[in-house]
Amino acid sequence: MSAAADRDRDGSGRARNARPRDELGRPLPRGAAGVPTTPDELRLPPDEALAQAQELLAEGRAFHAHEVLEGAWKAAPEPERELWRGLAQLAVGLTHARRGNATGAARLLTRAADRIEEYATTPPHGVAVTGLVAWSRALATRIEQGGLAELGPDALVPRLRNQP
Numbered sequence: 138m139s140a141a142a143d144r145d146r147d148g149s150g151r152a153r154n155a156r157p158r159d160e161l162g163r164p165l166p167r168g169a170a171g172v173p174t175t176p177d178e179l180r181l182p183p184d185e186a187l188a189q190a191q192e193l194l195a196e197g198r199a200f201h202a203h204e205v206l207e208g209a210w211k212a213a214p215e216p217e218r219e220l221w222r223g224l225a226q227l228a229v230g231l232t233h234a235r236r237g238n239a240t241g242a243a244r245l246l247t248r249a250a251d252r253i254e255e256y257a258t259t260p261p262h263g264v265a266v267t268g269l270v271a272w273s274r275a276l277a278t279r280i281e282q283g284g285l286a287e288l289g290p291d292a293l294v295p296r297l298r299n300q301p
Contacts (some may be wrong), residue, residue, distance in 0.1 A: 161235050162200025180212040181205065183262040190228065191297045197290055199235055203228035217261055223252030224264070224297070227273055231293050234276075239285050246277040263298045272296075 156164045181189060186209035193202035203225050210221035230245030250273035253266055260266040272295050279288070 158200070161198075162203075162232060180208050183209060183213075183217075187262060187264070187297050190224070194228070194231065194294050194297070197235065197293075199228045199231035199293070203232060219252050220256045220261065220264065220266075223249045223255075224269075226252065227269065227295065230273070230277075231295075234280065234285055234288065234293055237285060239280050242285070243277040243280045246273045246280070250274045250277070260299075265296055265299045268299070269295055269297065 156167055158164055186205050190202040190205045193199070193205065206221060206225040206228055210218060210225050213221045226245050227249035230242050230249055233239075233241035233245060250270045253264075253273070254270045256264065257266045257270065276292070279292075
């Protein structure tokens, strides 16, 4: 049987992976205990998506934060889509860092900063655009220069929104 034929599919035939995942989003063997995952079709209002993503990032679950932010990206109105795409990329960069992939982490953090920066003049939904751009670029540089070994878990938790 081919690997494609062995994939989980939804009712419309789209590929879905029903395997459990660990806190870093890596698939576990079927039947293993994993962490709760984000439903593929989750679409939250922006405030809820940001709050849930922030909570997941604080828990060290950047892959799962990416899933929430990706859902917001797919549902966002056109003028905001690149912001949400950048936020999702930031979470992917952090996923790479947590998985030990310094090169992937630095690249995605830089791409995320480039996308997010476009919203610096009028940040929607209280997103901390200026802070996220500076934080992402500084972390990417730190990773490029010194690797991941010196980074503690708190170094991988950005603040997505400006504090009131």
